[in-house]
Amino acid sequence: MPELAEVEVARRNLEAWWTGRAAQRVVVLDARALRAPDDARAIEGMQRPVERVVRRGKYLIVEFEGISSWALIHFRMTGKIIRDQTGDARFARVAWMLEPDEWLVFKDQRCLGGVDWIEAPRWTQHPTFLAMGPEPDDWEPADVMALQGSRATLKAKLLDQSVVAGIGNIAVCEIFWRLRVAPDLTCAELDADTARALVLETRAYFNWLIAHERGPEITYVQEDASAHPFSVYAREGEPCERCQGTIARIKVAGRSSYYCPVCQGR
DNA sequence: TAGTCTGTTAGACA
DNA sequence: CTGTCTAACAGACT
Numbered sequence: 001m002p003e004l005a006e007v008e009v010a011r012r013n014l015e016a017w018w019t020g021r022a023a024q025r026v027v028v029l030d031a032r033a034l035r036a037p038d039d040a041r042a043i044e045g046m047q048r049p050v051e052r053v054v055r056r057g058k059y060l061i062v063e064f065e066g067i068s069s070w071a072l073i074h075f076r077m078t079g080k081i082i083r084d085q086t087g088d089a090r091f092a093r094v095a096w097m098l099e100p101d102e103w104l105v106f107k108d109q110r111c112l113g114g115v116d117w118i119e120a121p122r123w124t125q126h127p128t129f130l131a132m133g134p135e136p137d138d139w140e141p142a143d144v145m146a147l148q149g150s151r152a153t154l155k156a157k158l159l160d161q162s163v164v165a166g167i168g169n170i171a172v173c174e175i176f177w178r179l180r181v182a183p184d185l186t187c188a189e190l191d192a193d194t195a196r197a198l199v200l201e202t203r204a205y206f207n208w209l210i211a212h213e214r215g216p217e218i219t220y221v222q223e224d225a226s227a228h229p230f231s232v233y234a235r236e237g238e239p240c241e242r243c244q245g246t247i248a249r250i251k252v253a254g255r256s257s258y259y260c261p262v263c264q265g266r
Numbered sequence: 267t268a269g270t271c272t273g274t275t276a277g278a279c280a
Numbered sequence: 281c282t283g284t285c286t287a288a289c290a291g292a293c294t
Binding site: 002003005006058074075076077078110112113159161168169170171220221222230233234255256 | 270271272273274
């Protein structure tokens with residue numbers, strides 16, 4: 001569940017399913033998915049009751065009662081967590097059994113994501129989070145204007161999690177379309193109005209998507225291309241819903257950028 | 267078949 | 281030092 005909105009929906013689900021409850025068993029179906037200094041210790045720790053589940057950027061942090069260790073979950077490209085009656089769904093990598101017929105399952109077709117078990121006084125001091133930029137809610141137009149001195153494209157900066165946390169390739173496409181901004185806009189071309197609009201639209205976009213995707217499981221574009229909620233992403237050749245231009249695709253910052261050449265000009 | 271993918275990182279290069 | 285590109289991770293789909 002690659003971007004901020006999908007991870008936030010997963011956070012709300014996990015917190016509702018898991019808080020105050022202890023897994024009776026933890027099953028690691030694919031050893032690559034658990035990265036811990038000591039697997040047995042991690043599995044034992046993950047059987048404690050859950051205190052809460054926090055999201056930071058595209059990470060979930062599961063906090064357990066009475067222990068100074070944390071499970072960091074990252075979905076990368078194809079990961080997701082479901083609640084199921086068994087622990088052996090297709091692509092299941094790690095499963096937590098709350099009851100014999102109630103399992104939380106980390107599924108990941110490509111197995112690029114996983115669960116990191118870290119043992120430290122505070123998860124916030126982990127290098128991953130020390131290097132992470134602000135959440136969109138804490139991000140300010142001045143932060144965007146500070147990018148102006150860079151020679152990079154704005155897209156490259158927005159995909160950089162040390163600049164702002166949680167934005168991915170789809171969000172960039174959708175937000176640029178909403179702002180009527182060209183996909184290859186450079187940081188040097190930024191102005192104060194664009195910076196302010198970018199911050200507000202990023203927050204609005206994620207809030208809208210969280211509300212839209214709320215539910216026990218999120219379907220990714222590649223799983224069902226016909227039913228996704230995006231205006232330009234994966235819509236090459238379709239008409240722009242705003243101006244009847246035709247959605248095009250180019251590569252920017254090494255990733256596909258979908259955009260409307262008519263209403264997203266300079 | 268070769269290209270593609272809502273992510274991230276390392277290394278080569280300009 | 282900055283930025284861009286590619287490969288790698290791995291599997292399925294077109």
